[in-house]
Amino acid sequence: MPRFLAVAPWAIAGAFVLLLTPARAADDPVVATVDGASIHLSEVERIHSQLPEQYRAYPLQMLFPDLLDMVVDRRLAAAAARKQGLASDPEVKSTLARVEEDVLQRALLTRHIEKTLTDDALKARYEKMVADMPASELVHARHILVESEAEAKRAIEDLKKGADFAKLAEERSTGPSKSKGGDLGFFGKDEMVPEFADAAFKLKPGETTQQPVQTQFGWHVIKVEERKAAEAPSFEDSREELKAEMSRDIGISFVKDLRDKSKVERFNMDGTPMQPAKPEAPATPETPAKK
16 A cells, blocks of 8 residues: 555645544553654544545554654644744734634534434434324335337236236346346335336236336336335434434524624625615515515
């Protein structure tokens, strides 16, 4: 494996300035010193966790020497910059102030979300999601897929004469499910191409399409075995998605509350006062709402 430091060490290292990590306990050993200042394992772990995906796939032990070099180089460069007085440079000070604001914002939101996003809150959100889910159905179907309408019509005629659907699918279907007698298992309406789904969901258990169904894959003869109500995903399966949604909503609400409690003045690009948007007049028969 090539040394990935050769890719862009300063660009990669600089991307981690804004990252937040919780404080480490006593299990955070010193892994290097730079002019007497300690570098802890957590600094190396932090960089490893934020590497591009192709590098995160490598274990920390494999990348450790390169990552440690990155931390050491960053320390050395920062120390050299301070000696040259760059910390007092107006542009550098402005950048540091922006970085500080970003870090403080992330810390504030992270702690507020962690405090607000409890298991009880997640479960309440899950229960509401389940209650709001529209009723949906699944069908268990088989199909025979052939290349021409004529072949599909012959299969339908043979089924009318008493041929076994599963056996006919094994003999004639060109689809990957032929080895299972055309069995597709249970599926929802949005899991199949529209033409196939529309035809399947019109059938009752035991019924077969009386006309061939054409899709981009060919011509189908469909038989529905069962129908059942779709079950809601479990709480555990939904946890991460719900957590992400709630984190976003909590953060937006928190920032909005900060705005509402503060005096904020906005100006145009030329510095003139920005006029607040006028509320839209309610719709009437003479003045319908804008679309």
